[in-house]
Amino acid sequence: DAKTTQPPSMDCAEGRAANLPCNHSTISGNEYVYWYRQIHSQGPQYIIHGLKNNETNEMASLIITEDRKSSTLILPHATLRDTAVYYCIVRVAGSSTGKLIFGQGTTLQVKP
Amino acid sequence: GAVVSQHPSRVICKSGTSVKIECRSLDFQATTMFWYRQFPKQSLMLMATSNEGSKATYEQGVEKDKFLINHASLTLSTLTVTSAHPEDSSFYICSRASGTPGLEFFGPGTRLTVL
Numbered sequence: 001d002a003k004t005t006q007p008p009s010m011d012c013a014e015g016r017a018a019n020l021p022c023n024h025s026t027i028s029g030n031e032y033v034y035w036y037r038q039i040h041s042q043g044p045q046y047i048i049h050g051l052k053n054n055e056t057n058e059m060a061s062l063i064i065t066e067d068r069k070s071s072t073l074i075l076p077h078a079t080l081r082d083t084a085v086y087y088c089i090v091r092v093a094g095s096s097t098g099k100l101i102f103g104q105g106t107t108l109q110v111k112p
Numbered sequence: 113g114a115v116v117s118q119h120p121s122r123v124i125c126k127s128g129t130s131v132k133i134e135c136r137s138l139d140f141q142a143t144t145m146f147w148y149r150q151f152p153k154q155s156l157m158l159m160a161t162s163n164e165g166s167k168a169t170y171e172q173g174v175e176k177d178k179f180l181i182n183h184a185s186l187t188l189s190t191l192t193v194t195s196a197h198p199e200d201s202s203f204y205i206c207s208r209a210s211g212t213p214g215l216e217f218f219g220p221g222t223r224l225t226v227l
Contacts, residue, residue, distance in 0.1 A: 043118075044205070044218045099146075100146075103155060
């Protein structure tokens with residue numbers, strides 16, 4: 001599975017959009033981009049995933065560049081409860097034996 | 113609501129004792145569950161894949177005789193840390209596979225402290 005690069009930390013003002021970037025320049029054509037987050041001392045939580053089209057759900061939006069070498073997770077109106085470590089993971093979706101490889105992620109601090 | 117539970121949420125034990133951690137799938141019969149370990153200020157590392165009715169698959173470097181995994185039913189997987197030592201102190205998290213590869217539902221984690 002391709003490697004991802006994320007900034008170690010970011011700050012965001014409460015109520016503003018949080019844009020979390022992820023670089024995955026070696027991504028293969030059959031690899032999806034997954035986003036999870038982990039609030040302190042809890043298990044990770046799935047947020048969203050996509051292949052090449054932009055995706056949106058009740059939690060966030062995922063914007064994937066046309067060349068698929070990078071993506072951005074957008075939390076449209078960040079709240080204090082969105083403070084967490086956000087992980088961008090690339091994985092072959094069709095493989096039932098593939099595993100999630102967590103990197104260091106981005107620590108997002110939402111400030112009042 | 114939660115779809116995966118873990119018990120206990122935290123445990124403190126003496127060095128040399130064994131500790132069992134339970135992971136339950138609350139809403140789905142899970143043939144595959146995963147066990148992760150997370151040391152302080154580090155990321156999650158997959159330890160093993162638990163398969164109902166068969167032997168678990170361990171990641172490289174994880175001692176299968178030390179971390180015993182039993183997945184005897186479609187809703188319960190257990191991880192037993194045998195002869196625990198202080199270096200086994202960690203946050204242990206389980207997850208269950210969903211119908212979508214790559215999409216896992218995680219439990220709340222178990223904090224193990226070995227004195």
